[in-house]
Amino acid sequence: MGLGVTYLEEEERLAPSLHLHYKEHFKNYLGFGIGLEHVLGDHGHSIASLILSYEAYEHVSLNYMPGLDIEEKEIVHHFELSFGFESNGLHLGPFLGVSLGNESHFSAGVHFAF
Structure with a gap:
């Protein structure tokens, strides 16, 4: 789960x-999954996506998420870079x-993740 601020261009x-x-x-460095992103506000955006994740270095992940903007009915490409560390079973960064x-x-x- 992630909480953030988004700049709508x-x-x-x-x-x-x-x-x-x-x-x-x-294999400790490749990940696959699903995702949902929602930008709140008057003109909210919701994107459902597939996730391809590559852990380039320990605790550094590069994610590519092709998905569908649910409101606009269009294909989008989401790229994400994350850094994380683990403490007591909690992943945070x-x-x-x-x-x-x-x-x-x-x-x-x-x-953050469990």
């Missing part, structure tokens, strides 16, 4: 966002993301 404004991801890792489509946006925030 076309609307030139900031909005809070929520990211929910479920991933399974294989910052993330940066960009979503490219007709309504592109940029996100930054904190993610």
Whole structure:
């Protein structure tokens, strides 16, 4: 799960966002999963996606998430870089993301997982 702030390029404004991801890792460096991102506000955006994750370095993940903007009915491409550390079974760290489509946006925030 991730909580962040998103800059909506076309609307030139900031909005809070929520990211929910479920991933399974294989060979300790590859992961696959599904995700849902929702940008809150007057013109909210919801994106359902597949996740391909690569752990480039220990605790550094690069994610590519092709998905569908549910409201606009268009394909979007979401890229995310995250850094995380683990403590007492909790995975926590910052993330940066960009979503490219007709309504592109940029996100930054904190993610956590169990």
